[in-house]
Amino acid sequence: MPDADPADVSPQAPLFRVVAGSPDAAEVAALTAVLLASGGTDPAPEPTRSRWADPRRALDAAAHPRR
Numbered sequence: 001m002p003d004a005d006p007a008d009v010s011p012q013a014p015l016f017r018v019v020a021g022s023p024d025a026a027e028v029a030a031l032t033a034v035l036l037a038s039g040g041t042d043p044a045p046e047p048t049r050s051r052w053a054d055p056r057r058a059l060d061a062a063a064h065p066r067r
Helices: 025-037 055-063
Strands: none
Touching: none
16 A cells, blocks of 8 residues: 555545644644554454354255255
8 A cells, every 4th residue: 555645635624623622833833744654544454253153154045944
């Protein structure tokens, strides 16, 4: 995965919003660097369904009973 280029970030869309306190420019820059370095641009993968919860398992058991 290529690293995110800070130049690709739209200037109209803020990365985050400070809701409390009044950080100085250095603190905002440090937080911005950490957030950009952490990535997080890819969506989370879909959770895999347990084979125990798969409804096809019940159908297979009915079609192939144990002896």
